Amino acid sequence: MAQQPKEQVVNLYQGSKRIHPKLAKGRFANWRIAVILVTQLVFYVIPWLNWSGRQAVLFDIPGRHFYIFGITLVPGDLIYLTGLLLLSAFGLFWWTTIAGRLWCGYACPQTVYTEIMLWIDHLVEGDRNKRLKLDKEPWNARKIRIKFTKYLLIFVVCAWTGITFAGWFTPIRELVPAFFNFTVSGGALFAAAFYGFATFFMAHIMREQVCKYMCPYARFQSAMFDNDTLIISYDEERGEPRGARKKNLSSQEAGLGDCINCTMCVQVCPVGIDIRDGLQYECIGCAACIDACDEIMDKMSYPRGLIRYTTEAALKKEYPESKIKQRLLRPRVTGYGVVLLLVFAALVFSLFHRDTVRVDIIKDRGVMVRENKQGMLENLYNLRIINANEVDQVLLPSVSGFETIQLNGVDAAGIVVPAGSTITVPVQVATYPDYAGKGSHPIEFTFRYRNVNEADAEARVITEKASFIGE
Known part of the structure; x- marks a missing residue:
């Protein structure tokens, strides 16, 4: 009788092992540190800056006003958000076509905060070998103390990151004391907690x-790559066959390539890949493997560049590497660059030439038409006035459309609209029944406005059409 095969358990999902990358040192690591410091300086410091008596950069969502230094944007300016998204998209396409995933390796928030978490790991737990050893140790007082210290530092970084994020949407000079006084609003508390937890979960876990x-x-970066895109590559022709050898032995004498198979390029990789296996979508272009390999090449007295920024075409000897810079100005790069320049120019031009004072005429639908004490027909309107200036504005409204027409509800001195605010003013437009028969009649509002401190300045004019409902 045939023996029955033993039952086997097949796991459809394999948990990933914790990667403990070695801290890379070198020119690209220094560039990455510089970029991280600049981006975090912008993120943490800008909300604390003041401009004209308010927070310099504040995205006031409840008040529907975005303040960016001397520029105030209102809901009608959402078109600039579209322009900014287009600018970011084409900027990313353009840069990816030139040099691959440099954004991912140097400035992406995921990379930046992961790097900060790795700095904390290295500071508290030590280098890669010590961290690996600590993970294998049983829990004891020493391990608990080290882990507690690390997570305390991580909590401080994540908490302050969350509070700073909320400070871009709520005045941060009021927000921080509110957190410590336990008077913070629910919306700000949720924003800070959500972003802080997201930082911890994404960057550390x-x-x-x-x-x-x-x-x-x-996943879609490959669609923007071509043979002339700068990528991090391992020179297989120079490095193979790989193998260990004595320090003072040349690769020719050893009968091997320049790669000594030290695996340092793998140990420093934050995503745990082996660049020697070729271009992989997981590679974020951080160049840590280049720094690690160059350091080994220096120790072996071999030339640098076994792992380097190059192009696939150059590796295939389609042209010498000295021609790489000339290949940057190819049609795809030029096309993305032209579109990027046009979008940027259009965005800047329209931003600085937009109407900073706007008026919306909103007909009161609750009362279509009524007769006032003077026997005139009267329609009610709400003037929604948006002042996107940094200075108070005064508006002098008038209305036309009938031979006799009156605008009531507005002071003779005009309507004062504070800087960077939106107000609603109810007004009444009246005319005699002889001029306004049944149905809708076109009328036009005219607003002359100027800065409150420029009494002698020439007034600018806004005209808005509306309709008057007759009896």
């Missing part, structure tokens, strides 16, 4: 998993 499995950019 998930880390490279976000880049590998969650980021859509890693």
